[in-house]
Amino acid sequence: MIQFDQVTKRYPGGNEALKNLSFSIESGEMVFLAGHSGAGKSTLLKLIAGIERATSGSVLVNNQNLSKLRSSQLSFVRQHIGLVFQDHKILYDRTVFDNVMLPLDIIGFDRRDAAKRVRAALDKVGLLGKEKMMPVRLSGGEQQRLCIARAVVHRPTILLADEPSANLDRAYALDIMELFKSFHQVGATVLISAHDETLMEDYGRRIIRLREGQFAS
Template sequence: MIRFEQVTKTYPGGFSALKNLNFSIDTGEMVFLAGHSGAGKSTVLKLICGIEKPTSGNVWLNTQSLGKLTDNQLSYMRQHIGIVFQDHKILFDRNVLQNVLLPLLIIGFDKKEAEKRALAAIEKVGLYGKEKMMPVSLSGGEQQRLCIARAVVHRPGLLIADEPSANLDRAYALDIMELFKSFHQVGVTVVISAHDETLMADYGHRILRLQEGQLKG
């Protein structure tokens, strides 16, 4: 599903976030990205979903080279990807249901069908009964569950998460990882970045370790 071919990403000012990176991820696989802060994990995820473009090399998603797609084509492609950002990007002036509904309404879903899907996603992540609550009333772990519900409400084939367990205590972090595991078990391709390898080790999935923009080991 995903293939990096000699991918280099250099930002303005000359910082090389990635250097000639090569790897592939199969459809239906669950993969962890590990590495210290600044190792290039977030850049890899941004390249996979087309938020960033490589300076050189190719990033392939299925049969498409993402660097060659137009903005409209990238926008359409992202409708098939669920993205959980590190900084949540929750709309705090809207309740849980309204936050989860938004991606469906943007792409033109019928409101009744959108609400049905949103409520199913909210229940799936363990927030049933809290759909009318405002995000500020939720705990940190519940806010992360809200982000996951919003990311999967359109039933994507690929789910990407950038440090989803950051700033959570271990119990909450394990709960969040179990959620991602449940999506993987129904065939979703899952790519998760994390700095705590003890969380990854228990799942037995492949770990891609990054160090200074290159694969390590």
């Protein structure tokens, strides 16, 4: 599903975020990505989503070599990926419902079927009663769940979450982990990054540990 082959990412200015990294993630796997901030977790996720391009090496997603795609083609790759951002990236000028509608608008889903999908996604994360609210009135945990609803509403085959439980207390964080687990159970490939390893260890899944852009042993 996801394959890294000797991937190096160097940012302008010389900062090497990933150094000669090779690994693969099977379809339907649920994998954790651990490491301190600055270890390269976010960069790794951005490479999979085609938001950044590898400096050298190849990144294969769904058997497509992302470095060989034009940026217009990367958009289509991204349409099959659900992204949960550390900073939510919620749009505050529209309702909860319209935020979740955005990915369906982008892939051009029929509006009536789309409304059902949006409600289903909101129901899944427990925000169904708040669909008409503006996002500013949601708590931090609710905003994170809104972001998750938006990431899964178009039923992506890959779900990437960058520190989804950061800034949340443990009870909320566990809630969110359970959500990801349920998406994994319906067949999605899930990759979750966190700097707090205690949460991951309870799940007994594969953990990729990064330190300064390399595997930490």
